[in-house]
Amino acid sequence: xxxxxxxxxxxxxxxxxxxxxxxxxxxxxxxxxxxxxxxxxxxxxxxxxxxxxxxxxxxxxxxxxxxxxxxxxxxxxxxxxxxxxxxxxxxxxxxxxxxxxxxxxxxxxxxxxxxxxxxxxxxxxxxxxxxxxxxxxxxxxxxxxxxxxxxxxxxxxxxxxxxxxxxxxxxxxxxxxxxxxxxxxxxxxxxxxxxxxxxxx
Amino acid sequence: xxxxxxxxxxxxxxxxxxxxxxxxxxxxxxxxxxxxxxxxxxxxxxxxxxxxxxxxxxxxxxxxxxxxxxxxxxxxxxxxxxxxxxxxxxxxxxxxxxxxxxxxxxxxxxxxxxxxxxxxxxxxxxxxxxxxxxxxxxxxxxxxxxxxxxxxxxxxxxxxxxxxxxxxxxxxxxxxxxxxxxxxxxxxxxxxxxxxxxxxx
Numbered sequence: 001x002x003x004x005x006x007x008x009x010x011x012x013x014x015x016x017x018x019x020x021x022x023x024x025x026x027x028x029x030x031x032x033x034x035x036x037x038x039x040x041x042x043x044x045x046x047x048x049x050x051x052x053x054x055x056x057x058x059x060x061x062x063x064x065x066x067x068x069x070x071x072x073x074x075x076x077x078x079x080x081x082x083x084x085x086x087x088x089x090x091x092x093x094x095x096x097x098x099x100x101x102x103x104x105x106x107x108x109x110x111x112x113x114x115x116x117x118x119x120x121x122x123x124x125x126x127x128x129x130x131x132x133x134x135x136x137x138x139x140x141x142x143x144x145x146x147x148x149x150x151x152x153x154x155x156x157x158x159x160x161x162x163x164x165x166x167x168x169x170x171x172x173x174x175x176x177x178x179x180x181x182x183x184x185x186x187x188x189x190x191x192x193x194x195x196x197x198x199x200x201x
Numbered sequence: 202x203x204x205x206x207x208x209x210x211x212x213x214x215x216x217x218x219x220x221x222x223x224x225x226x227x228x229x230x231x232x233x234x235x236x237x238x239x240x241x242x243x244x245x246x247x248x249x250x251x252x253x254x255x256x257x258x259x260x261x262x263x264x265x266x267x268x269x270x271x272x273x274x275x276x277x278x279x280x281x282x283x284x285x286x287x288x289x290x291x292x293x294x295x296x297x298x299x300x301x302x303x304x305x306x307x308x309x310x311x312x313x314x315x316x317x318x319x320x321x322x323x324x325x326x327x328x329x330x331x332x333x334x335x336x337x338x339x340x341x342x343x344x345x346x347x348x349x350x351x352x353x354x355x356x357x358x359x360x361x362x363x364x365x366x367x368x369x370x371x372x373x374x375x376x377x378x379x380x381x382x383x384x385x386x387x388x389x390x391x392x393x394x395x396x397x398x399x400x401x402x
Contacts, residue, residue, distance in 0.1 A: 058372035
């Protein structure tokens with residue numbers, strides 16, 4: 001069985017949100033599945049000496065323009081949340097807790113969190129809102145989830161995912177690996193499609 | 202007559218080189234021409250607080266991998282010159298001097314300079330080599346060119362082009378404007394093609 005495509009992202013990354021839209025369909029076209037792996041993008045910025053895109057004067061302005069333009073092209077809702085970017089540890093921890101129970105449901109939850117943050121202006125950086133979304137979308141137990149994301153075991157899972165991402169050279173989001181081949185950016189889905197079709201170049 | 206596509210680049214930018222390959226063909230497909238505008242990318246980095254890609258630890262490693270991969274995809278030669286990145290003021294000044302005489306020949310010269318630097322390992326950061334390339338490619342007079350790029354008038358042209366780029370929000374290379382719409386990156390040519398075909402989204 002062919003390996004999963006590994007998809008690294010942060011729940012506060014606009015390009016991660018945009019890059020999440022098409023990746024499962026591209027993978028499915030080639031009989032692959034996608035392993036969604038949220039990590040703490042801020043840790044990568046710190047290691048690299050970079051910042052969130054919107055912190056740069058000209059690159060920030062362009063990025064905001066391009067986020068919205070890309071969303072229109074993909075026909076998905078988008079607006080930059082007030083106070084962006086937020087720390088989304090609760091959402092990522094909940095993801096790994098849910099994934100251990102059911103990877104497909106965890107992915108549905110992840111899609112819903114992204115849409116809530118960038119499409120609906122919901123405060124996905126608050127644990128209570130994360131629990132609401134998990135309950136609404138996949139019927140998770142709010143109380144159980146809120147307790148789980150406070151445990152050292154679940155916190156550790158996100159740390160491990162983040163260390164793993166940095167060790168593999170991930171420095172931004174979305175970041176994909178296709179049979180070990182790295183692709184950075186939501187605008188590389190066409191190339192991933194070609195790579196899967198041809199075996200690379 | 203439809204406006205030219207404006208193409209901002211630096212003669213030491215690997216993605217500028219890669220993004221230069223297809224832009225004229227995309228433009229021609231839609232009855233457009235491309236106005237090639239070298240500028241000093243280092244000035245943009247300074248304004249933005251950024252650095253050349255290869256200076257970042259993980260992003261640098263990925264970029265070097267992706268430069269070579271993209272070159273293979275486009276079937277053009279590529280290797281990162283020893284001592285990269287170099288200041289390519291002489292090449293850019295010579296371009297503007299040549300452009301005032303013949304824009305088409307200046308573009309041929311620019312293509313040759315890019316190929317010499319990234320494809321043939323030639324020292325295009327040296328004025329003598331720049332003069333050689335202009336002589337070989339478009340029959341420019343070496344002596345005249347070497348004298349011209351030392352004049353305040355020609356130096357001023359590159360400064361103006363750089364100020365103009367920064368004023369328009371250019372922060373990287375390649376950077377294209379299509380009827381005022383900005384596109385950053387060599388991997389956006391497909392989108393530029395779509396934009397020209399549809400009038401945008």
